[in-house]
């Protein structure tokens with residue numbers, strides 16, 4: 112379990128100098144029913160526009176119980192599927208499935224595939240779990256938090272031959288959650304209510320945050336479940352936007368889209384971290400949430416962590432590296448940019464302090480993981 116906590120979902124950081132980035136965009140369509148109080152997720156999904164892969168796995172969270180997998184063409188019978196123990200690149204939360212066949216690879220991948228499955232998870236309201244981490248499907252009594260890559264709450268196709276994940280998908284989904292106030296899925300605006308019909312043609316990974324919370328919009332950017340008031344959030348948004356402006360100016364590449372800043376608590380006592388799943392940046396912890404960025408004493412340090420996550424737009428989202436040291440490259444550049452923003456926009460003293468610890472422009476090795484940036488440790 113601890114291992115899971117510290118494995119970074121190369122998610123953001125798997126890109127490609129070689130042409131290994133995701134070449135096909137699968138489309139996910141169907142119905143999802145969530146209960147925050149019961150800790151359940153029911154899914155009936157069709158994933159279409161599958162790439163033509165010979166050797167693959169379909170990763171699905173280990174807590175999901177499959178009712179059936181079918182070719183999504185009408186009138187098809189359930190397919191026999193196998194589970195592989197050899198998905199060594201998975202970070203542990205998911206199981207690797209494939210449909211066996213008499214083909215040369217021994218596997219069959221329909222162009223459109225239907226998955227029907229149910230997951231039930233503990234609703235942990237007393238933070239009694241030993242650990243929480245990015246890939247955990249976390250029901251804390253008020254919300255459900257599930258990232259779009261590591262948790263694999265929705266099946267994620269993986270090409271074994273090229274080491275490519277197909278987590279970025281377009282979607283057309285109908286999400287019901289009778290005990291939710293707000294439903295949010297990466298790529299769509301948060302929806303107030305118990306049902307959200309969402310669709311996007313822009314490929315996204317499916318980070319999901321639903322439950323009993325409020326969403327506040329500031330200049331088109333969203334803060335979900337914030338502890339700060341509108342005036343404070345307006346001030347914070349201005350600061351965060353200045354980081355995007357800085358990166359945009361220096362790179363000459365527009366920082367596109369509207370950010371969604373999420374604040375939530377873990378299901379354990381001692382974990383706190385930030386992670387980015389563009390356009391969402393998620394702060395998980397027991398300390399102050401959005402207010403922590405405005406604190407006179409601790410704010411600069413928190414903002415330093417935030418600059419790193421914001422910089423991942425360029426090294427993670429726009430450019431990724433499908434190589435053994437891909438995450439190191441991505442983390443290194445994100446950290447370098449964070450240091451530059453800290454020097455220019457946050458605090459020269461903090462920059463000197465960080466630079467002294469880490470060396471000029473060099474990321475401290477253990478800081479190079481988006482999913483475990485300690486906020487207080």
Ligand SMILES: [Zn+2]
Nearest residue numbers: 442445480481
């Ligand atoms: Zn990072």
